[in-house]
Amino acid sequence: MEQKPLLAFVTLNSVVNDYLCRSVKSIIGHLIDVGGYAQxxxxxxxxxxxxxITSGPYCDSLAARIFPGVHRITAFRVLTGEKLEQVLEIPTGTRVLVISNLREIAQESVDALQQGGVNHIIYDCWWSGMEIDPSQYDYALAPGVQHLCPYTFKHLINLGLKSLSVRTFVEILSFFHLDLGYADIYENTHLKTHVDTCSKIIRTLGESEESRRNQSFILNELGEGIISMDDSRSHLFCNQSARKMFGVSEDQDILxxxxxxxxxxMFDKQPLKENSNLQNPLAHTSDVLVNILGRDMLCRKSMIHLDGKRQYLYMFRAAEQIRKWGESLQQKQRSLNPTVRYTFDDIWGNNPYSLRLKERAKIFAATEQTVLIVGESGTGKEMLAQSIHHASPRSNGPFVGINLASMSQSLIESELFGYSEGxxxxxxxxxxxxxxxxxxGGTIFLDEIGDAPLSIQVLLLRVLEERVITRVGSCRPVPIxxxxxAATNRPLQEMIKTGQFRSDLYYRLNVLSLCTLPLREMxxxxxxxxxEYLCRLCNRPIAFSTDAIRMLEDYSWPGNFRELKNLVEYLHYTCExxxxxxxxxxxxxxxxEMGAPTLSQTQSMVELEHLCLETSPLRDILKVLYEASPRGIGRGTILSTLDLSGIHVSEGKLKHYMEQLKxxxxIYSGTTKQGSFLTAKGIDFFKACCLQ
Incomplete structure (x- = not known):
């Protein structure tokens, strides 16, 4: 039987650990294993x-030590509202002790109560190891850990353990690529605790202003509009978010x-769907998109049985908020897969070939077929692969890359296919x-596939044909x-002829092919x-002189875009x-490489000036180049121009003078077609020495 993925909670306290494990197991325990470590x-x-999942930031270092290298999420936890009505009955101005095993956890509980409007009492914190005079306190509050406190109090109110927020539960589903519909089940289970508490508060305190204030606290964490009514369509409560959505003030009946x-x-015409997964019977309608005061909202109606009576709950979420939530989930997914950094918008090139390449890659992204990317080193093959993944139906899944040229044969096999114990x-x-x-559930990027050993090529062929792998040391096939x-900078077809690459693997890989363009062709x-890239780094525009651009355009760029980015990084620091x-x-x-002078060439400008004054042909050559600026001219044109002026210089002598100037x-000398032209330094020199 295939082993299920494992989720582990790391907490300081075993009671908290068991509680969090149970809360997740009850919803998705059939899909993943859930365990934990308590200090x-x-x-x-x-x-x-x-x-x-750690119970708070105070457990992060513990988790890193116990499970090094494992991805970690810090849980966001919330009070469930249990026994809150007892807290509200505490006399105003009473000093109350909040108990926990850590100072930070106790303060979190205090902050949650105060933010919800429970401000009629004075809070003090106690944590393990702290000494106090218990006679000062008649009341103590404990979020499920009252057993940690050695003191006895007249009134000890158990607030209940803090549960995982819906936000953290969604992060768990996202990590394991599970259906986000399980978040609805968790949310409804979580919400019912709040509704139960809210109803108790209403019965205890009636319709007082204090009751309405604390209802808002209980439902504050959900962030959606909440409206509740009973079977007779009498209004029970609604939170502030709902009132804002409907433009209804406190003294108006929202119903x-x-x-x-x-x-x-609209909802009266929709049947309610029973949800058998919950311990408490609950039914709900499908989500419906409605417009409230010009804003699109997603609404759901649910029916909950409380004390033998039916209660109806309406939940409203802003469509814009849902869109942002989706974007946040994508960002979370990217953070789980930090190698996914690029989209098609990041790929440079507006020439016809590059635009056609991107359009074709977008078409390929929508399919499930294997893609082979061929191109020189540094032309953006991995960027293109990541963009294809990002635009594909698998974008919420992982993107995993491996460079087959950088590993030994034995290491490649265990990295690609894993290994069994022993x-x-x-x-x-x-x-x-x-x-x-x-x-x-995602994409694997096999970079430098042309460098894969033949033994690995055989195994890859099996994966492509059967979609199963076998771990090293195991006989059990694992479906994937x-x-x-895949990508390569090597000529695979030539390698097939020499026996370095398998033809059957090539034709399995080369279903949809793309070829990246080298920079010298752009x-x-x-x-x-x-x-553009230099402006991004420096946060301001920096221009390139005509001479510099001519040199860079004429350069062969063997490292392609990688070399260009390295150059810009160099200029960012040296020309800030x-x-x-x-x-x-x-x-x-x-x-x-371009044959231009470097900083190590040290002949002074004074020596050049003397040379120019003593050598008439040198001045005349500079004059011909100056008059031709900014156009480049060849040596033949320079010789004929000098001849027409009555200045006779041999071709060998001209070549010697040109090399001195270069x-x-x-001067800068390009290809035969480009010729030679004065640099900015040459123009300044000519003006200073030859136009006097």
Whole structure:
């Protein structure tokens, strides 16, 4: 039987741990295993969990020590409202002791009560190890941990253990890729405790202003509009969010508002669906999109049985809030998969080929087929793979990448397919899931597939054909549900001819193929790439001189976009206070590659001036180049121009003079087609020395 994923709670107290485990098991225990570690019990699990939930930030360091390297979420927990009516009956001005095992937890409870409007009493905190005079207190409040306090009080009110918020429960569902509908079940179970408490408060305190204030506290954490009424359609309560949504003041009956009457009549026509998963009978309608005072709202009507009577509950959520919640979930998913950083919007290039490539990739993203990306190193193959995942139906699943060129054969196999317990010396207890299992429900990116050993190619072929993997040291096949995107910078078809790559694997991979464009074939956009990326880093525009851009456009860019980004990073730190980038600002390796002068060339400008004054042809050559600016001209054109002026210079002598000028950074010589032209430094030099 396949092992279920494991969720572990880490708490300081075993009572809290057991309570949190039960609350999650009751909803999704059939889908995942739930266990825990409590500091006071020190119960170690028999295998490493897939996710750890801590009861608060005070447990984070403990969790990191017990379960190193496991993804961790800090729970947001809330008071359920249990015994709150007893708290409200405490006389005004009474000093009350709030009990917990930690100061931070006690203060959290106080903050929750005060934020809900329970401000008629004075709060003091007690935590384990603290000494007090118990005779000062007739009342003590304890959120489920009253057994920790050694003192006796006249009135000890158990507020009940704090439960997981719906927000944290959704994070758990998102991590394990479970249906978010389970959040509704958890929310309704969680909500019923609040409704029970609210009804008790109403019966205890009547319709007083204090009652309405504390109803708002009980339902405050939900963040939605709540309206409750009984079988006779009498108004029981509504929270402030609902009043704001309907534009109804405190002294108005919300059930009489035209908007609520219209919505109520809509729900009267809908049948209620029984929910058999809950211990307490509850029925609800489907969600309905309604418009309230110009705002789109998602509304649900539920029926709850309380004390043998039926009570109807209306819940309203703003559509805009739901959209933001969805975006938040996507961000959470990205945080669980930090490698997913790019979308199609991040891919540069507005030339026809790049635009066509992105459009084709978007079409491929909507499918489940394998994609093969071919391109030179640094052309954005992984960026394209991440963008395909982000735009695919699997975007809420994991994106897992592996570079097959950076690992040994034995390591690749265990990383890709995992291993069972005892598979080899040093194998961890319980074994370990491989990347294919980790990517279940999402996408696996096989980078540098052309460098995979032939033995690994055979195993990959089986995965593509049968969609199962077998862990190292095991005979049990494990079914997987992943989408495969592969990439390479090697000529696979040539490798097939030489026996370095399997033809059957190639044709399995090459279902949908994409080819990235090298940067040297996008010369017209290099200036835009440079200025945009540099502006992002420096938070201000920085221009490139004409000479610098000409050099960079003529450069071969063997490292493609990766090299371009490295260049911009270099300029960001070295030219932070400049408004323009000139050739001498570029890194020396690039200048040497282009044949331009570097900082290590030290002939002074004074020596150049003397050379120019003593050598008439040198002045004349500079004049011809100056008059041709900004256009570049070849040596043949320079020679013919000098001849027409009566100045005779041999081709060998001209070449010598040009090399001198180039060595000192006064001219730039490009390809034969581009010719040579004066740099900004050369123009300044000519004006200073030759126009006097």
């Amino acid at each position: 006071d019990r020190k119960n170690f699990l028999d295998r490493s969990p897939d996710l750890v 009489s508002s035209p908007a609520f009457k219209r919505i109520s009549s 598979a080899f010396t040093g194998a961890q207890k319980g074994g370990k899931a491989g990347l294919f299992e980790t990517a279940h 549900n992943v989408r495969i995107v 010369r017209d956009e290099i200036k835009d790439f440079l200025t 206070n400049k408004s323009q980038i000139n050739p001498d600002d570029l890194p020396e390796y690039l200048l040497q 060595d000192q950074g006064l």
